[in-house]
Amino acid sequence: MTEPTKGYVIVASRTKFFYHSACNLIESIKDFHPDAKCCLVTEEWLLTDRGRAIADDIIFCDNHKRAKIWGMARSPYDLTFYIDADTECEHEDIATVFDEFNGYDVLFTGLPVERHYCYAEVYFPGGTKPDGSKGGFELCGGVCLYDMRNPKVREFMHAWFDLTVEQYAGRWWPKKEDGSEDLDNYPASFKRWDQFSLWWLTNKDERFKDLRVGVIDDDARWNYYSKYKAHLNHNKKPIVIRHYSSSTAKQEVYR
Amino acid sequence: MSYEIQDNAYWEDGIDDRSVVKCIRMHRIDGGRRKEVVTFSRQRPDGSECPDYKEVVQVVGVERIDANTTERRKRKDMERKSAQIKQEQAKKTQMLEKLFHMKLQAFEIPEIANSEDKNLRTRLRRSQNEVEMNAYASLIIGKELGIFKNDGTN
Numbered sequence: 001m002t003e004p005t006k007g008y009v010i011v012a013s014r015t016k017f018f019y020h021s022a023c024n025l026i027e028s029i030k031d032f033h034p035d036a037k038c039c040l041v042t043e044e045w046l047l048t049d050r051g052r053a054i055a056d057d058i059i060f061c062d063n064h065k066r067a068k069i070w071g072m073a074r075s076p077y078d079l080t081f082y083i084d085a086d087t088e089c090e091h092e093d094i095a096t097v098f099d100e101f102n103g104y105d106v107l108f109t110g111l112p113v114e115r116h117y118c119y120a121e122v123y124f125p126g127g128t129k130p131d132g133s134k135g136g137f138e139l140c141g142g143v144c145l146y147d148m149r150n151p152k153v154r155e156f157m158h159a160w161f162d163l164t165v166e167q168y169a170g171r172w173w174p175k176k177e178d179g180s181e182d183l184d185n186y187p188a189s190f191k192r193w194d195q196f197s198l199w200w201l202t203n204k205d206e207r208f209k210d211l212r213v214g215v216i217d218d219d220a221r222w223n224y225y226s227k228y229k230a231h232l233n234h235n236k237k238p239i240v241i242r243h244y245s246s247s248t249a250k251q252e253v254y255r
Numbered sequence: 256m257s258y259e260i261q262d263n264a265y266w267e268d269g270i271d272d273r274s275v276v277k278c279i280r281m282h283r284i285d286g287g288r289r290k291e292v293v294t295f296s297r298q299r300p301d302g303s304e305c306p307d308y309k310e311v312v313q314v315v316g317v318e319r320i321d322a323n324t325t326e327r328r329k330r331k332d333m334e335r336k337s338a339q340i341k342q343e344q345a346k347k348t349q350m351l352e353k354l355f356h357m358k359l360q361a362f363e364i365p366e367i368a369n370s371e372d373k374n375l376r377t378r379l380r381r382s383q384n385e386v387e388m389n390a391y392a393s394l395i396i397g398k399e400l401g402i403f404k405n406d407g408t409n
Binding site for chain 1: 340341344347348351352355356358359362363368369376377380381
């Protein structure tokens with residue numbers, strides 16, 4: 001049996017900030033893992049010599065706010081680790097991420113209670129657990145480890161993009177029995193958030209009920225938000241990916 | 256009396272001789288309640304004993320006021336430390352984010368973007384602060400412009 005191909009997918013669309021961040025991320029991955037295969041998904045107008053020199057594969061995407069999911073669904077690698085562009089690699093364990101599947105098909109990082117301070121909205125009525133306890137988003141899409149050899153995973157990635165496009169365009173939202181939008185259970189504030197389409201597919205869509213979706217072990221180290229409070233020790237082992245998710249900072253430098 | 260002294264009275268901060276007490280008095284006015292935070296010294300300016308101070312000490316008790324004071328000082332100390340940690344954390348986050356954006360800008364400088372010195376590029380990317388980052392950026396630019404030579408001489 002041939003070994004599966006392994007690689008990293010980074011998507012940079014719409015702004016130079018994401019493009020330059022993506023180039024920086026790829027170089028930082030290769031600093032620690034020189035043999036790493038990296039696929040840069042970007043818009044043609046953004047591509048420079050730097051991008052051409054460092055990316056092993058280049059895929060052109062459209063100017064869509066969720067080009068991220070479009071790019072994830074088109075990974076050229078069997079085992080893929082998608083990473084948000086506005087991050088940086090800090091540790092050699094980046095090479096070992098493909099050992100983290102632990103029987104799952106798709107893995108994300110989590111949104112445990114102790115890290116809720118970092119996220120605007122987590123709970124919503126429609127996410128209430130069967131036992132009546134509060135429920136909501138439990139997965140964070142900043143990074144994603146997935147096995148593209150599994151047709152169900154491919155289908156899932158395409159479905160996630162398709163549903164997000166419909167959601168952003170205002171053509172899809174959960175309905176009440178009377179056919180109107182169910183904004184009581186699913187707040188309107190989620191309408192421009194791909195986190196919600198991810199939640200819907202992993203919790204409500206029958207097609208993916210057998211898909212094994214999980215959270216990477218010691219997940220904080222694989223997507224460590226710069227706003228995490230270090231003294232709370234969210235990560236057990238050293239940080240591998242640090243996430244600079246600051247909208248004000250993004251606007252400050254690049255448009 | 257038309258008010259009730261709350262039992263959380265404590266000795267004023269920074270004074271350890273029990274000479275100043277601080278408490279809350281709840282007044283009943285027209286069916287409602289009004290909160291009054293008051294501080295009393297044992298002695299009035301003319302040297303006479305302050306009846307309000309005496310009243311608070313009698314109602315709440317010295318032991319209780321001592322215990323409240325100890326508990327309050329511990330809590331305030333914890334709050335101060337916690338606020339300090341939060342402030343330091345916020346500062347560090349801000350510094351890291353700023354550094355990240357400065358690095359992105361540095362890699363837009365043609366001499367740095369086109370440099371093939373992987374070692375220096377990596378060092379620049381791993382810089383821990385602005386000074387270190389600027390130093391490596393200068394080295395790369397200097398080398399690319401031929402100001403510095405590879406053997407370290409100039």
